[in-house]
Amino acid sequence: MNKGLKEIITNSAQETIELGKKMADKISSGQIICLSGDLGSGKTTFSQGFLRGLGVEGALTSPTFVVMKQYGLKDNTSNLKNVYHIDTYRVESEDVLNLGWEELINDKKNIILVEWPEKIKNIIPEGVIWLDFIWLDNDRRKISFSGDIF
Ligand code: ADP
Numbered sequence: 001m002n003k004g005l006k007e008i009i010t011n012s013a014q015e016t017i018e019l020g021k022k023m024a025d026k027i028s029s030g031q032i033i034c035l036s037g038d039l040g041s042g043k044t045t046f047s048q049g050f051l052r053g054l055g056v057e058g059a060l061t062s063p064t065f066v067v068m069k070q071y072g073l074k075d076n077t078s079n080l081k082n083v084y085h086i087d088t089y090r091v092e093s094e095d096v097l098n099l100g101w102e103e104l105i106n107d108k109k110n111i112i113l114v115e116w117p118e119k120i121k122n123i124i125p126e127g128v129i130w131l132d133f134i135w136l137d138n139d140r141r142k143i144s145f146s147g148d149i150f
């Protein structure tokens with residue numbers, strides 16, 4: 001048993017959005033956030049809250065079909081300049097490398113959200129934030145993680 005593992009159950013999509021916003025308040029630039037879990041478990045919903053929490057405006061559609069979406073953060077006093085939302089469901093590690101992955105992860109002005117990180121495990125560096133999403137029933141999801149991220 002992993003003693004450092006914590007769990008949060010959300011009872012609605014809105015609660016998962018709020019959780020994403022809460023993480024945005026605490027995050028520092030240069031982090032990679034891995035969102036693991038089945039289809040419909042709430043990864044994109046969480047990401048939308050996170051992006052809103054960072055001040056991203058406009059439509060926040062899932063990157064499933066485009067693989068990667070970039071959001072520039074203007075009027076930002078912190079080091080953070082870009083958020084990348086990546087969904088590797090339809091691709092392989094090599095495709096992600098071809099998108100400039102190494103450069104993205106080494107730029108401390110970026111934050112990177114990755115859905116389906118288990119699909120590109122061989123190129124995920126050490127020290128990432130990892131959240132596991134589990135579908136409990138129609139309205140409830142369990143989110144497990146370690147560390148002080150909320
Ligand atoms: P994923 O990106 O993991 O495939 P999505 O976030 O796209 O999942 O979809 C989750 C779906 O489940 C959405 O339609 C959302 O409204 C719904 N939902 C219901 N309850 C929750 C909850 N507690 N947390 C997140 N999403 C929920």
Ligand code: MG
Nearest residue numbers: 043044062115
């Ligand atoms: Mg998704």
